[in-house]
Amino acid sequence: MRDIQDIITWQEDGTPFSEVFSDIYFSKAQGFDEKSHVFINGNNLPERFKTAGNFTIIEAGFGTGLNFLLTLKHWQELAPKDAVLKYIGFEQYPMSQIQIIKSLEKWRGELPQFDQFIECYSTLKVADKVFNCNINNCSLRLHLGDINSSILLLNDQADAWFLDGFSPAKNPQMWSDKLLAQMPRLTKAGGSFATYSAAGWLREKLRQQGFLVQKAKGFANKKAMNKGVFQSE
Numbered sequence: 001m002r003d004i005q006d007i008i009t010w011q012e013d014g015t016p017f018s019e020v021f022s023d024i025y026f027s028k029a030q031g032f033d034e035k036s037h038v039f040i041n042g043n044n045l046p047e048r049f050k051t052a053g054n055f056t057i058i059e060a061g062f063g064t065g066l067n068f069l070l071t072l073k074h075w076q077e078l079a080p081k082d083a084v085l086k087y088i089g090f091e092q093y094p095m096s097q098i099q100i101i102k103s104l105e106k107w108r109g110e111l112p113q114f115d116q117f118i119e120c121y122s123t124l125k126v127a128d129k130v131f132n133c134n135i136n137n138c139s140l141r142l143h144l145g146d147i148n149s150s151i152l153l154l155n156d157q158a159d160a161w162f163l164d165g166f167s168p169a170k171n172p173q174m175w176s177d178k179l180l181a182q183m184p185r186l187t188k189a190g191g192s193f194a195t196y197s198a199a200g201w202l203r204e205k206l207r208q209q210g211f212l213v214q215k216a217k218g219f220a221n222k223k224a225m226n227k228g229v230f231q232s233e
Contacts, residue, residue: 016103021170037219042194043160049078058158061165062089064103069111085138090147163195189232198224
């Protein structure tokens with residue numbers, strides 16, 4: 001695994017940029033709203049959380065942890081008090097604690113569990129294969145390394161997927177046939193997915209895996225995104 005200090009550089013406006021994939025993690029100006037539009041609203045989570053029992057989310061591409069913290073914010077505000085959120089993330093190139101703070105500092109005041117997460121994340125080591133963190137009624141399990149290998153060992157079933165591993169052109173291994181073929185096994189009936197990618201080939205591959213897929217309105221100037229629901233036999 002590469003040294004975490006070699007992974008991130010910063011653009012002039014403070015936007016985090018991946019040196020591995022030659023792409024930004026999100027827009028520094030609009031990242032909070034973009035992530036909310038695509039992953040939170042794309043999976044209809046605010047409405048679903050209101051009546052949730054236990055709920056599982058699988059994220060391909062943990063990155064800065066912004067999706068996790070946004071999800072946790074909505075969960076704490078909306079879910080029944082006795083409900084439990086299980087959040088499973090995959091990340092081959094984990095950021096350092098300092099890099100995450102720098103990436104998300106702008107939205108610190110809008111993310112109630114930010115400090116708890118940072119304190120917990122500070123114990124992550126580069127050599128870790130799996131990192132666990134518990135915050136209130138949420139358990140985070142972060143798998144570190146190649147998702148195409150580690151996902152084969154997963155037995156959890158998702159209520160929702162966040163497919164957020166940079167664009168398929170920049171990071172094709174995160175969108176491999178091998179990975180997509182695991183989604184039916186790891187998705188509950190009626191489970192959903194959302195992604196910023198609007199690729200037509202991705203819609204077709206997910207349809208072949210049993211998802212009812214639709215092209216939806218993208219965020220801001222991006223015309224479209226993909227989202228869908230798993231149709232179990």
